[in-house]
Amino acid sequence: MTITEPTITRTATTKKPVLEIRDLSVDYGYDDDAVHALKNVNLTLGAGEILGLAGESGCGKSTLAYAATRLLPPPGVITGGEVLFTSSRDGHGGDLLRMSDRELRAQRWRDTAIVFQGSMNSLNPVYKIGKQLMDGIRAHEKMPAHAMRARAADLLSMVGISKDRLDSYPHQLSGGMRQRVMIAMALALEPEVVIMDEPTTALDVVMQRQIVEQIMDLKRDLGFSVIFITHDVSLLLELADRIAIMYAGNIVEDAASSEVYHQPRHPYTAGLLHSFPPLHGPRRELGGIPGSPPDLMALPSGCNFHPRCPFAFDACPKIDPALGPTLYGDAEPHRSVACLLHDPAVGPGRLPDELAARPAG
Numbered sequence: 107m108t109i110t111e112p113t114i115t116r117t118a119t120t121k122k123p124v125l126e127i128r129d130l131s132v133d134y135g136y137d138d139d140a141v142h143a144l145k146n147v148n149l150t151l152g153a154g155e156i157l158g159l160a161g162e163s164g165c166g167k168s169t170l171a172y173a174a175t176r177l178l179p180p181p182g183v184i185t186g187g188e189v190l191f192t193s194s195r196d197g198h199g200g201d202l203l204r205m206s207d208r209e210l211r212a213q214r215w216r217d218t219a220i221v222f223q224g225s226m227n228s229l230n231p232v233y234k235i236g237k238q239l240m241d242g243i244r245a246h247e248k249m250p251a252h253a254m255r256a257r258a259a260d261l262l263s264m265v266g267i268s269k270d271r272l273d274s275y276p277h278q279l280s281g282g283m284r285q286r287v288m289i290a291m292a293l294a295l296e297p298e299v300v301i302m303d304e305p306t307t308a309l310d311v312v313m314q315r316q317i318v319e320q321i322m323d324l325k326r327d328l329g330f331s332v333i334f335i336t337h338d339v340s341l342l343l344e345l346a347d348r349i350a351i352m353y354a355g356n357i358v359e360d361a362a363s364s365e366v367y368h369q370p371r372h373p374y375t376a377g378l379l380h381s382f383p384p385l386h387g388p389r390r391e392l393g394g395i396p397g398s399p400p401d402l403m404a405l406p407s408g409c410n411f412h413p414r415c416p417f418a419f420d421a422c423p424k425i426d427p428a429l430g431p432t433l434y435g436d437a438e439p440h441r442s443v444a445c446l447l448h449d450p451a452v453g454p455g456r457l458p459d460e461l462a463a464r465p466a467g
Contacts (some may be wrong), residue, residue, distance in 0.1 A: 121152025124194050124331050125174075125218070125299050130187035132173045132355075136303075141402045143169045144355045146187070148429065151299065153194040156325065157331040158346030158363065160339045160378065162399050165352040168223065171301050175220055176202060176210060191217055193298060216246055218299040219292035221285075223307065228288055229276040235262075235287055236272030242294050261290040265320060267341045282313035286320070293324065301333045306341070318345055339378045343367050351375050354400050354410040357429055361441035369463040371432050371443045373415045376460050409446060419460075421452045433457060 115289040127149040144166050151157050159167050172178040174189045184203060191213070192199040205213065222228040230238060239258035243249070249257075259269040265286040276284055285305055292300050304322070308315040322345065325332060334346060341350050342363065349366045351359040351374060359372040370376040380393035397414040400406055406413050412422035425446060432438045433448040433456075447453045448460070456462070 121155055122194060123150050123190075124153045124192060126188070126190040127174055128188040128190065130170070130173060130189065131185045132169055132178065133183050133185050135181050136183070140183075142355060142405075143182070143402060144173065145356070146358055149350055149357060149360070151331050151333060152347075153298075153350065154325075154329055156322075156334060156346045158342030158349040159333060159335045159352060160342055160349060163337060164399050164402075166355040167337075167352055168303055170352070171220065171303050171335055173331065174202065175214070175218060175301065177220070178224055179432060180459075186332075191299070191408035193217065195298065199273055212246070215242055215292075215297060216295045217297055218301070219295075220295040221288045221300065221305050222294045222300040223303045223305070229284060231276050234273050234275055235279070239272075239287075239291055239294060242291055246295055257294070261294055262287070264293070264324070265290045266316075266434040271415060278436075282309055282317065285309065285313075289317075289321070289324070293328065293330070296328060297330060299331050299333070301335070303335045304337070305334075307336070314341075321345070336340075338382075339366075340382045341390060351378070354405060355402065355403075356410070356444060358411070358444045359442070360429070360444075361438075363439070369461075370455070371441070371448065371461055372445050373410050373417050373447075373461065377414075403412070416445060417458050419446075419454065421446050 127147060129146045130142040130144055131142070131146055135141055161167055169178065169182065173182070173184050178184065187203065189202040190199065191202055200215070202210065236255060236258050239261055240254045243254050243257055255272065259272055262269055267283055267286055271279065274277050279287065290303070290335060306317050309317065318341065322334070334342065336342060343366065345364050347362050349361065350357050351372065353374050359366070359370070359375045361371070367376060367379070370379055374395070377393065377395035381395065383392060393413055400410055404428060406423070408423040408425050409427055412418040415422065427444045427446045427449065429442050429444040431448070432441060432443050433450070437465065447457055459466060
């Protein structure tokens with residue numbers, strides 16, 4: 107999906123956190139052979155906010171989602187961190203990583219829900235859609251069968267599917283309809299946080315547009331918060347309030363979508379933005395990013411991005427930058443970046459022209 111500049115209107119705001127991921131680390135494997143897939147990741151989702159999570163395949167986006175919801179399959183191991191949920195409705199919550207199995211079962215789907223990447227693989231092929239929707243409701247609420255069926259029918263209507271599809275099997279639905287069923291299932295108990303793991307990747311651009319518009323309408327009507335995971339930055343620029351960019355298991359930039367579009371501060375973010383064409387305006391050459399994402403078992407020293415970075419300098423192979431303020435400091439209070447170009451102690455003290463657009467105001 108491509109965008110035009112006038113659609114980018116969202117700016118950073120300070121919203122009460124509903125989900126805070128603190129120093130989350132994940133390994134695949136054990137002992138000396140472990141692959142460090144996530145390394146002390148920090149991320150905050152505000153109440154009523156759409157947070158986009160973007161990056162190339164293999165950067166850790168889905169691992170972050172599954173670790174935060176404790177759905178990470180083996181050999182994935184959470185080695186540290188916290189995932190703090192705080193209800194914006196009544197203040198209840200806690201650390202998801204330290205809840206008992208019973209507490210976690212009660213919390214899932216009611217407080218947090220997830221829309222998985224492959225709808226056909228997520229839906230049971232031998233059960234009708236209605237049964238699968240009602241099973242989720244039955245696990246949390248006691249109500250008569252006819253009331254559950256009515257609720258399931260309402261959920262389908264909410265996502266634009268006819269109620270008579272309750273008796274359809276997954277293979278009888280199109281890809282877009284199956285994805286809508288997954289969204290309906292995630293919203294069945296009106297959770298406060300919905301994590302969507304690349305829900306539009308396998309769809310054509312027309313269906314992708316319909317799904318995105320439906321998500322925005324539902325979010326506006328129901329007031330839930332969203333973490334939207336995708337490799338398509340152009341999609342997030344139109345959908346998200348804020349965007350976090352991942353690379354090699356780390357967050358390298360976190361800013362409002364309008365700031366990411368107009369003033370990217372990390373070279374990787376700028377590379378992603380130059381990898382898709384605009385629909386309108388003057389033609390420009392697509393730049394892309396040279397090379398390939400690093401092997402997590404043999405990461406480069408210092409900044410993991412420096413072998414592909416056009417602005418790397420002497421300190422980049424030696425120092426691993428932490429996520430912190432930009433070079434403009436107090437002028438950009440709601441954004442952060444992990445790049446030595448923004449460290450006055452070791453950097454050149456100025457940004458390259460491609461990253462140096464002055465902050466508004």
